Amino acid sequence: MTQLLLASRNAKKLAELRRILAGAGVEVLGLDEVAPYPESPETGATFEDNAVAKAREAVAATGLPSVADDSGISVDALNGMPGVLSARWAGRAKNDAANLNxxxxxxxxxxxxxxxxxxxxxxxxxxxxTTEIIVxxxxxxxxxxxxxxxNGFGYDPIFLPDGETRTSAELTAAEKDAVSHRGRALRLLLPHLKALSHA
Structure with a gap:
């Protein structure tokens, strides 16, 4: 079975990718399942910059096809912020409650x-x-x-998806996978990820 590295230690992201790729013939590994390597800080100006930098670093270190993501929340009244600073909006530490508050x-x-x-x-x-696909x-x-x-993490407890009466943190994992930003991005990648198992 083809191995794919998700360049993340976030257990919830790993579980989400494994659910979405179930049956695709690809074994998804997380960073805790490969030899450690130095990880650069996220300094990109955009989500895309950060995602591709993390994936390039993972491939260079492990030789495995690698997926990395960068995500956050963009609030219109805050001119699109926190954006790429979502995980450290209230300071350096990744403190979900402080960021949300x-x-x-x-x-x-x-x-x-x-x-x-x-x-x-x-x-x-x-x-x-060196093929790169960014979605x-x-x-x-x-x-x-x-x-x-x-349910969920980060800003999920205050995010009300369009057309919903429940916040993202009140949805089940399966409901969230079907409509979330990460689910949407991963589904755009799905054809390329499935192709790995036939390569």
Missing amino acids: LVLEQLTDIPDERRTARFVCATALVLPD RGEWPGSLVRGPRGT
Whole structure:
């Protein structure tokens, strides 16, 4: 079976990719399942920059076809921020609660109709032959005024997807996979990932 490296230690991302690729004939490994290598900080100006840099680094270190993503939330009333800074919006540490609370604070006086936002995920597949495929998935919605739900991570408890009455953190994993920014990006990559098993 072809091995594919997901350049992440995030167990939830790994589980999501494994669910989406179930039956594709590809074994998905995470960074904790390969020999450690030095990982560069995310310094790109865009989600795409960060995703492709992480995937290139993973291929160079392991020789395995590698997928990496960079994702975050883009809030219209904050001019598209936190954007690539989503994971460290409230400071250097990746503190989901602090990040979420800071965004809510910054939106305190913004009326509901102007609390529009979208989750964005850029995903890069880099192959040992230097082929690079970069895709982008977006999930539009708005931000509620207080966290709801315990599924998911990051900004999920305050993100209300368009057409939904439940936040992202109130959806089941399967429901989220079907519509999320990461699910949308990974499905765009699916034909290329399935082709790996026939290469």
